[in-house]
Amino acid sequence: MLDDERRADHQTHFALAVVTSEPHNTERLRELLTGPAGMTPDGGGFNPHEGPAGRTVLYFRTGGTAKGWPRRLELLVDGHDELLATHLRSTEASRPARPLPEPPAGEEATRRMFEMLTGAWTTQALCTAAELGIGDHLYSQPATSAELAMLTNADPDLLHRVLRYLASLDVVRRDGEQWALTGLGMTLRTGALRDVARLYGGIFYRSFGSLAHSVRTGENAFAHALGLPPFDYLNEHPEQARVFHGAMAAGSSWFSGVPRAIDFTDAGTVVDVAGGHGDLLRHILKAAPAIRGVLFDQPAVADAAREELEKDGLLDRCEVVGGDFTERVPEGGDVYLLSRILHDWDDEHCLKILANCRRAMPETARLVIVERPIPTDGTPSLAIAWDVHMAVNNLGGRERTDEEYRRLLRTAGFDLVDIRPLTLDMAVLTAVPAGGS
Incomplete structure (x- = not known):
């Protein structure tokens, strides 16, 4: 013994x-x-x-x-x-003082914790509905579980059980033997948040599985889970890149608020730096018919953006330029846009991007930044969760407070002169060259 x-x-x-x-x-x-x-x-x-x-x-x-x-x-x-x-x-x-015993968790607290712990189930159920196109099928007309199973080539019994789960989440509702979309379920249609569900239940779901590893080691969770840094992975997996860009466009319902928050009518040329497929720039060009645009992004992304701009008949007013914003950006614009770009990078890379914009800008130009700032007064905000998301799915990515953006801009030679709120806790930050107006 x-x-x-x-x-x-x-x-x-x-x-x-x-x-x-x-x-x-x-x-x-x-x-x-x-x-x-x-x-x-x-x-x-x-x-x-x-x-x-x-x-x-x-x-x-x-x-x-x-x-x-x-x-x-x-x-x-x-x-x-x-x-x-x-x-x-x-x-x-x-002996240390004995802490008072914690009161036993009540039923409501236990239920709430179960709801949070099973959030992964919710994500995967929504992703499955998005992959099968349930939102599109039910938008056309209500259908039974068996009919949806035939349309989606799915197992009837398991699909029925998933639909019942989605009904408990108010995504679908049951009318007799048929299922119909709710207002919430409408967001899972193509062109709405379908690609967002596929992205969050796909590669981002896998990357968040390495969050504990990332917290322990400081290593990037996405690279640990999928073997490559985020943008390198997307470059090598074009189908996932299409879902990603579709999700970025679909998750931008607040884009329409930017031309209302900022007056672009007096801008001769708006340069959208790393503008993706041009979703925000299209809103601005439509709101201000007299201005011209320059969309600047990686060559492969720029080619896809050119097709989207052509569909809207905007190519005659918008030049599409391929390049790397960590090296240079097009010169001579009156307004430079950085929409959801700085939160992808650590401070060092942000300063490099901002410095490239500063060199390209005339003294009279404006810099318009669209981000989701973290509130410092305890106000609930999507930015709190998205800050963790940026750490998981970007190398050095993070959300920042207004003051942190102010300091970054000051270091790069800008003065932050205006902040205006948008929907979904987004905001438009306007900066000018230091000493300008």
């Missing part, structure tokens, strides 16, 4: 009997243990039934784990030793 306790490091202890009759030896031995030996008083007592005069025991403990050193030690002294009272007082003084 002793060998087993030692192997498992369980309550290894020694007992020492003090047999000297010289006065104060026990006290000196106690001082040796609590001083140089680094042990802590750990209780004790007097047993009148041990030996002719009874026996005093003084307990000591240590956090040491060195091989051969006890976790606990006992001093055994014949008789009722007067050191016992002092030892017990020292024991109480050395």
